[in-house]
Amino acid sequence: xxxxxxxxxPATGVELWSGEIGDAAREVATARAAWIxxxxxxxxxxxxxxxxxxxVVRAKEAVFAELIARETGKPLWEAKTEVGAVINKVExxxxxxxxxxxxxxxxxxxxxxVAVRHKPHGVLAVLGPYNFPAxxxxxxxxxxxxxxxxxxxxxxxKTPASGAMLVDCFHEAGVPxxxxxxxxxxxxxxxxxxxxxxxxxxxxxGSARAGQALARQFAEMxxxxxxxxxxxxxxxxAWDVAEPEPASSIIVQSAFxxxxxxxxxxxxxIVEDGKEGPLIEAITKLIDRIIVGQPLARPEPFMGPLIxxxxxxxxxxxxxxxxxxxxxxxxxxxxxRADRPFLTPALIDVTDVRDRPDAExxxxxxxxxxxxxxxxxxxxxxxxxxxxxxxxxxxxxKLYDKxxxxxxxxxxxxxxPTNGAPSNAPFGGLGASGxxxxxxxxxxxxxxxxxxxxxxxxxxxxxxxxxxxxNMQED
Numbered sequence: 001x002x003x004x005x006x007x008x009x010p011a012t013g014v015e016l017w018s019g020e021i022g023d024a025a026r027e028v029a030t031a032r033a034a035w036i037x038x039x040x041x042x043x044x045x046x047x048x049x050x051x052x053x054x055x056v057v058r059a060k061e062a063v064f065a066e067l068i069a070r071e072t073g074k075p076l077w078e079a080k081t082e083v084g085a086v087i088n089k090v091e092x093x094x095x096x097x098x099x100x101x102x103x104x105x106x107x108x109x110x111x112x113x114v115a116v117r118h119k120p121h122g123v124l125a126v127l128g129p130y131n132f133p134a135x136x137x138x139x140x141x142x143x144x145x146x147x148x149x150x151x152x153x154x155x156x157x158k159t160p161a162s163g164a165m166l167v168d169c170f171h172e173a174g175v176p177x178x179x180x181x182x183x184x185x186x187x188x189x190x191x192x193x194x195x196x197x198x199x200x201x202x203x204x205x206g207s208a209r210a211g212q213a214l215a216r217q218f219a220e221m222x223x224x225x226x227x228x229x230x231x232x233x234x235x236x237x238a239w240d241v242a243e244p245e246p247a248s249s250i251i252v253q254s255a256f257x258x259x260x261x262x263x264x265x266x267x268x269x270i271v272e273d274g275k276e277g278p279l280i281e282a283i284t285k286l287i288d289r290i291i292v293g294q295p296l297a298r299p300e301p302f303m304g305p306l307i308x309x310x311x312x313x314x315x316x317x318x319x320x321x322x323x324x325x326x327x328x329x330x331x332x333x334x335x336x337r338a339d340r341p342f343l344t345p346a347l348i349d350v351t352d353v354r355d356r357p358d359a360e361x362x363x364x365x366x367x368x369x370x371x372x373x374x375x376x377x378x379x380x381x382x383x384x385x386x387x388x389x390x391x392x393x394x395x396x397x398k399l400y401d402k403x404x405x406x407x408x409x410x411x412x413x414x415x416x417p418t419n420g421a422p423s424n425a426p427f428g429g430l431g432a433s434g435x436x437x438x439x440x441x442x443x444x445x446x447x448x449x450x451x452x453x454x455x456x457x458x459x460x461x462x463x464x465x466x467x468x469x470x471n472m473q474e475d
Contacts, residue, residue: 270381
């Protein structure tokens with residue numbers, strides 16, 4: 001009997017989808033056999049195929065958004081924005097390929113030409129996350145296909161239905177089935193795919209722990225591309241905030257969108273001790289108005305459930321650990337039903353917490369930290385092994401310049417949320433947040449490699465030094 005993977009709606013516990021667990025070796029071999037034909041097509045052919053893919057998704061936008069909402073638990077309005085991002089990624093990736101990997105021709109010595117062109121790696125594996133099951137893997141797949149690679153995509157075992165629909169849209173648009181393969185499975189299939197000799201690279205979005213394991217695995221394989229997009233313990237520094245209401249909106253959006261299940265979500269709010277009162281009051285008023293509910297409910301909720309019961313259990317354990325170490329709850333992390341992963345947005349003062357863990361609490365928990373001055377705020381913002389996103393709210397241009405220059409992160413904003421990064425700019429972090437392979441607009445960089453050629457219409461060659469005179473007799 002063939003083993004199957006079942007997808008469960010987090011909001012209801014109802015089975016949504018099931019599919020046969022695949023074989024990594026078979027999928028990689030299929031992609032390897034199809035790759036040459038795809039790479040041999042012109043860039044124009046491949047980009048036009050991607051444009052057809054965008055049109056296919058556009059025609060299925062409502063169905064796709066509802067599937068994502070039901071499978072992830074995110075509100076329907078948010079799922080619609082994800083499908084929109086999938087569509088928009090195509091033109092952005094086409095522009096990025098042209099800008100980041102252009103063919104260049106230079107003049108060399110003696111009439112020679114120097115050419116710089118780019119080649120695809122071959123077969124790239126893509127491991128996708130559950131929080132954006134279409135948008136984030138699509139951000140790897142589209143640039144990889146434009147560059148001429150074949151792809152084996154394993155969606156998260158928690159959101160396989162969304163991954164399967166994404167692949168179906170590519171195939172309907174004309175991407176050959178051998179060129180883009182879907183691997184259904186859990187962690188074992190993911191590890192098998194990463195270990196396959198037949199892949200030329202791995203593009204991964206997920207947890208820091210999994211990314212570190214992959215970095216160790218690939219350390220002895222420098223010939224294989226590894227691009228890691230990992231998590232964050234992201235800070236917002238709120239300083240000299242004259243208007244607490246808009247600042248509170250930015251903070252709530254940063255911390256609680258997608259039920260806090262974003263790698264760019266704000267985890268730490270850093271404020272000046274003794275001046276935080278009006279801001280905290282505005283934040284708590286907004287938290288108290290947040291609707292937590294099922295993804296298709298009316299009125300529409302701001303937050304849905306976490307991805308599953310195990311994730312909710314783990315977050316509650318992290319919350320209890322903060323309280324046991326001295327944290328003071330301002331708004332508690334409550335759970336309305338033990339058998340479902342709905343959690344309320346929480347705010348906790350951890351200024352006096354002993355041995356505060358440097359962990360990505362992947363859910364709706366915001367930690368408040370009070371400091372004495374702005375230098376201490378910067379030190380606290382950098383008090384993490386992660387380095388993905390950071391924002392400054394308030395302050396002056398001079399203060400922001402100081403913040404930007406001294407904070408260690410790949411995304412640094414002013415008076416804007418930590419999340420919602422633009423797709424037409426590079427996206428990635430340092431430290432435990434990635435391996436200096438930024439995605440989004442810079443994904444083109446890791447989907448193709450440059451080849452330098454020195455070329456001449458005429459063959460000239462001479463050896464002018466270190467030779468005996470042919471007219472001289474040897475003694």
